[in-house]
Amino acid sequence: MDTKEIIKKVKRIELKSRRKANNLFMGEYHSSFKGRGMIFSEIRPYQYGDDVRNIDWNKTAHFNDPYVKVFEEERELTMILMVDVSASEQFGTRKQFKSDTIAEICATLAFSAITYNDKVGLVLFTDQVELVVPPKKGKQHVLRIIRELVNYEPKNKQNNLEIALRFLMDTFKRKANVFVISDFIDESNYTKNLRIAAKKHDVTGIRIFDEKEMDFPDVGLITLVDNETGVQKLINTSSAQVRANYRNYFELKTNQISHNFHTAGAGYLSIQSDEDYIKPLLNYFKKHSVK
Known part of the structure; x- marks a missing residue:
């Protein structure tokens, strides 16, 4: 992506996310999270x-x-956006890739935060922590975060949330509002670290998934390639049993991820990459503020 294209994309995300943040849930964000003391x-x-x-x-x-x-x-808070940039995020069958939706959600959250003079930081991770933008305030800082989300090229393809959560606990000593944004296609055993992190920070997991990861269409015999491992598999999508197994696996993983976050004492929501993400975020903030 050349410089002009990057600037254009950053500007588009900025305008879209600022409008959503200003019009819809600034107040909900403010009431959902408590200050340090x-x-x-x-x-x-x-x-x-x-x-x-x-x-x-x-x-x-x-x-x-x-x-x-x-x-x-004491109202001032710190928001940490922990973003999965592994290869599986570069997938999309409708309007955009999962990574594009993630960038928009991060920008919307960040603009909501700086409205109340909160700091925002960014952690990009794969199976290691690849980039850290320390928490700061202000519009220019949020624009930098958007640029990193749009332009960053990951060094690795796979994902390891266990390592990312350990980094979070080792690096950020004061309580923060942490949003872990990922598709959670992850084979690591992150539940222990998630439980520890949720005791120290206000943690929310936001799962982003594509429609075709939930229901596979009948398109005959095809070869699927795992973006993270490169493994190829030939499957017959015309088989009703194959499609049913595919759907069952998605629902099993969905329940497992939700269970992991809820039992750890963390918040969780799931968003389809081509849907309007404001409504599920708004509903989550409203429920969160009741706690």
Whole structure:
């Protein structure tokens, strides 16, 4: 992809994602995630119903009337976008590749975050961590993240979430809102690291899948190639049993991934790559804010 094409694609994603972030779920994002803690705001006269544990005894003695310390939530947060850039993301049979949908979702989340002065960081991984963009604030930083998502060429083809989660825990010591965005075509045993990461961070898994990964069409005898391993397999798609087995395998993997995240105490949602991703994100944020 040449420079002009990259700039054009970044601009298109920026305009689309900023509009979605501004119009649809800025407020939901804000209410869904809590800050790191409480910070001092002011001292004021005691009012009925105030917590007596917050009484400022020095001010109370000085003015001979009760005064309390008022605290408010420390709102500033850090968002970490952990993005799978393995070869299976370069697949799409409808409007676009899974990687294109991932870039749009990341941009929308990032623009929602910086609206509230939150920092956003990016981790690109395959079967190793390939690129890290440290968390920062501001529009220019988000544009850099979009450029990396659009232009980065992975060194490896396969995926290992276990390694990526270990890197997350070793690198980001303070609590963050972590979005793991992947198709989760992953043979690693990442459940232990996911459970540990979810205790420290607010973790959400976003699975991106293509329609044809769910239901295979009847197109006769074809050769399938695994993008990550290069393994080829000849299958007869005219067989109803083959197509049923294909669908059953997809549903089995779907249930397994969902189970992995929920039992770890993490959030999870699944999005088809050619659908409007705003509705499932909005529904997730609304449910998340109730917790």
